[in-house]
Amino acid sequence: MQIVEQEIRKPSKVKTWHKKTEHREAQFTFFETLGLPTSRQVSTIRPITILREKKLTQNGRNGLLHIQSRRYLGNKFKLLNFIEEIVKEKCAGYKSFCDIFAGTGVVGNHFNDNSTKIISNEALYSNYVSLYAWLAPGQFDKTKVSEYIHTLNNICLNGNNYASRHFGGAYFTMENAKKIGLIREKIEELDLNPKERAILLTSLLYAIDKVANTCGHYDAFRRILDTTAPIKLLIPDIKQERNWQNEIYCEDANKLIRSIAPDILYVDPPYNSRHYCDSYHLLENIITWKKPKVFGVAKKMLRGDLKSQYCLKTAARAFDDLISNANCKYILVSYNNMAEKGNQRSNARIKDAEIVRILSKKGKTEIFETNFKSFTTGKSRIEEHTERIFFCKTSR
Numbered sequence: 001m002q003i004v005e006q007e008i009r010k011p012s013k014v015k016t017w018h019k020k021t022e023h024r025e026a027q028f029t030f031f032e033t034l035g036l037p038t039s040r041q042v043s044t045i046r047p048i049t050i051l052r053e054k055k056l057t058q059n060g061r062n063g064l065l066h067i068q069s070r071r072y073l074g075n076k077f078k079l080l081n082f083i084e085e086i087v088k089e090k091c092a093g094y095k096s097f098c099d100i101f102a103g104t105g106v107v108g109n110h111f112n113d114n115s116t117k118i119i120s121n122e123a124l125y126s127n128y129v130s131l132y133a134w135l136a137p138g139q140f141d142k143t144k145v146s147e148y149i150h151t152l153n154n155i156c157l158n159g160n161n162y163a164s165r166h167f168g169g170a171y172f173t174m175e176n177a178k179k180i181g182l183i184r185e186k187i188e189e190l191d192l193n194p195k196e197r198a199i200l201l202t203s204l205l206y207a208i209d210k211v212a213n214t215c216g217h218y219d220a221f222r223r224i225l226d227t228t229a230p231i232k233l234l235i236p237d238i239k240q241e242r243n244w245q246n247e248i249y250c251e252d253a254n255k256l257i258r259s260i261a262p263d264i265l266y267v268d269p270p271y272n273s274r275h276y277c278d279s280y281h282l283l284e285n286i287i288t289w290k291k292p293k294v295f296g297v298a299k300k301m302l303r304g305d306l307k308s309q310y311c312l313k314t315a316a317r318a319f320d321d322l323i324s325n326a327n328c329k330y331i332l333v334s335y336n337n338m339a340e341k342g343n344q345r346s347n348a349r350i351k352d353a354e355i356v357r358i359l360s361k362k363g364k365t366e367i368f369e370t371n372f373k374s375f376t377t378g379k380s381r382i383e384e385h386t387e388r389i390f391f392c393k394t395s396r
């Protein structure tokens with residue numbers, strides 16, 4: 001990896017982000033790489049140097065649950081140092097941070113402190129509930145929550161229920177599926193305020209993910225059901241003292257953008273034609289608990305109203321609309337470079353040149369880059385996969 005000279009403030013402490021990152025000869029304009037005429041808003045591709053790399057671990061400590069302790073396609077947990085470095089270098093004095101396609105919420109959570117307001121938004125209700133548990137303000141009774149989690153873990157199994165009838169022996173052992181259905185039903189009956197309810201549902205969601213007989217999403221289950229450990233709910237480790245000014249939404253990003261004005265807008269939309277509602281239908285089904293009919297081998301409910309414009313041919317138009325309506329100082333966009341490299345469904349919906357063109361209408365745009373092992377289903381290994389942040393300082 002090339003280390004950009006002016007970034008080496010303390011050479012002995014410098015750590016490069018990823019040792020295997022391709023060596024780049026020099027900075028060059030992004031427009032030149034695409035064979036486009038150079039613009040006044042010149043973009044450069046810059047490998048980033050991490051000066052203070054924090055250790056990131058996925059597993060929970062002290063038997064508690066942590067926000068990152070779940071599997072989620074495209075989650076940016078491993079890229080937090082990379083994102084933080086750009087924010088530190090480019091966005092001095094920010095007071096609010098909006099994670100508008102929040103998914104697991106790990107990015108907003110990373111910037112959540114007493115003096116920063118986090119706006120966290122997500123279209124899927126199952127993710128919204130979890131964001132609410134981790135990041136929303138509001139009181140909750142810690143002892144009551146812990147006692148309920150203990151009670152739910154020791155719930156006595158009776159007959160079949162919605163979850164066991166549809167998902168038992170496929171996504172879960174029959175016993176786990178029965179327990180999931182029973183616990184979910186019980187949460188509806190308990191005397192809980194919205195924060196406490198979100199905490200119990202989040203604890204269930206993460207526990208389901210741990211015992212699911214899948215490779216991390218619910219497009220399919222594995223033929224051999226070897227995930228047999230009994231389901232166990234853990235107590236989420238919530239830093240509630242940091243959440244007092246946060247706002248959590250379950251909205252279409254393009255609608256929400258019209259009513260917020262954060263200092264930093266972080267944009268991490270789906271990249272390709274794989275809809276998140278297809279991959280996480282089961283979690284959405286259990287958390288919304290409307291007990292819909294399910295269809296096919298993968299046992300999915302109808303999801304027409306959950307499809308995202310960012311997974312369709314309209315993606316670039318949706319992105320253009322989002323950015324032109326953004327009222328913020330800085331925009332960071334995560335988008336990977338799998339365009340035309342993976343299989344058809346993995347191909348990025350928006351071309352790099354389009355992203356730069358759209359951002360450049362708002363202000364000067366730069367690109368930061370690091371390499372990253374992509375998720376694949378095993379059929380298509382993508383070499384030289386890089387993650388980039390398109391950064392724009394808006395001239396508002």
Ligand SMILES: C[S@@+](CC[C@H](N)C(=O)[O-])C[C@H]1O[C@@H](n2cnc3c(N)ncnc32)[C@H](O)[C@@H]1O
Nearest residue numbers: 074075076101102103104123252253270276308
């Ligand atoms: C790449 S993932 C975000 C991952 C997230 N940064 C993380 O670290 O977990 C994109 C997310 O956008 C959500 N999404 C898709 N279309 C959306 C829309 N129009 N408005 C809000 N969220 C949307 C998806 O459900 C998905 O969770």
